[in-house]
Amino acid sequence: xxxxTQFPSHSVIEKGQTVTLRCDPISGHDNLYWYRRVMGKExxxxxxxxxxxxxxxxxxxxxxxxxxxxxxxxxTLKVQPAELEDSGVYFCASSQVDNMRLTQYFGPGTRLTVx
Amino acid sequence: DAKTTQPTSMDCAEGRAxxxxxxxxxxxxNEYVYWxxxxxxxxxxxxxxxxxxxxxxxxxxxIITEDRKSSTLILPHATLRDTAVxxxxxxxxDMRFGAGTRLTVxx
Numbered sequence: 001x002x003x004x005t006q007f008p009s010h011s012v013i014e015k016g017q018t019v020t021l022r023c024d025p026i027s028g029h030d031n032l033y034w035y036r037r038v039m040g041k042e043x044x045x046x047x048x049x050x051x052x053x054x055x056x057x058x059x060x061x062x063x064x065x066x067x068x069x070x071x072x073x074x075x076t077l078k079v080q081p082a083e084l085e086d087s088g089v090y091f092c093a094s095s096q097v098d099n100m101r102l103t104q105y106f107g108p109g110t111r112l113t114v115x
Numbered sequence: 116d117a118k119t120t121q122p123t124s125m126d127c128a129e130g131r132a133x134x135x136x137x138x139x140x141x142x143x144x145n146e147y148v149y150w151x152x153x154x155x156x157x158x159x160x161x162x163x164x165x166x167x168x169x170x171x172x173x174x175x176x177x178i179i180t181e182d183r184k185s186s187t188l189i190l191p192h193a194t195l196r197d198t199a200v201x202x203x204x205x206x207x208x209d210m211r212f213g214a215g216t217r218l219t220v221x222x
Contacts, residue, residue: 004158033210035212042212042213042214043153043159043202043212044212045210045211045212091158091159093159103149103161103164104159104161104210105161106158106159106160106161108157108158109157109158111156
């Protein structure tokens with residue numbers, strides 16, 4: 001069974017540009033989460049999808065970040081326009097909707113560098 | 116929200132058991148204790164979880180105190196590849212990572 005995949009693995013962009021990160025969860029996982037870790041800080045929750053609906057987006061830092069999950073499969077996280085402080089590693093995780101739903105399986109992350 | 120407290124860092128000799136403690140005194144009755152680890156810059160990796168009873172799997176054992184206010188993750192025979200940051204998490208819905216414990220396994 002394939003794990004959570006993320007694309008790209010690395011992205012280097014200039015301040016003011018737009019970047020879109022993609023996450024493909026484990027097949028059949030209705031829960032999808034985005035997290036990020038900025039330099040030297042802890043991993044922070046961004047948002048949680050249940051299928052295509054946003055269950056909790058309390059961790060989204062500001063309106064420059066837009067997450068979508070059309071069709072309830074893969075998800076994208078767009079940063080527009082990117083700022084220097086957005087640099088970090090963005091992780092995606094997924095889980096099933098059952099008693100084990102809190103067992104989240106993480107992808108390898110996308111390392112974003114904003115210059 | 117339940118909050119966890121873990122030591123900042125720990126060392127362990129290769130081949131010995133690594134015992135990582137976690138305090139979660141405000142845990143609610145229906146909140147599980149989860150342990151994850153992050154090796155270098157990889158994505159966090161699930162290790163084990165439990166509610167009340169002690170649990171064991173191929174990676175580790177989890178000992179939860181009877182009052183559920185603390186737990187201990189045990190890696191029975193630590194290897195160099197177990198060097199990582201270990202996170203104890205008790206948030207019911209979306210995991211809130213703290214600083215974790217940086218475990219260094221030494222030869």
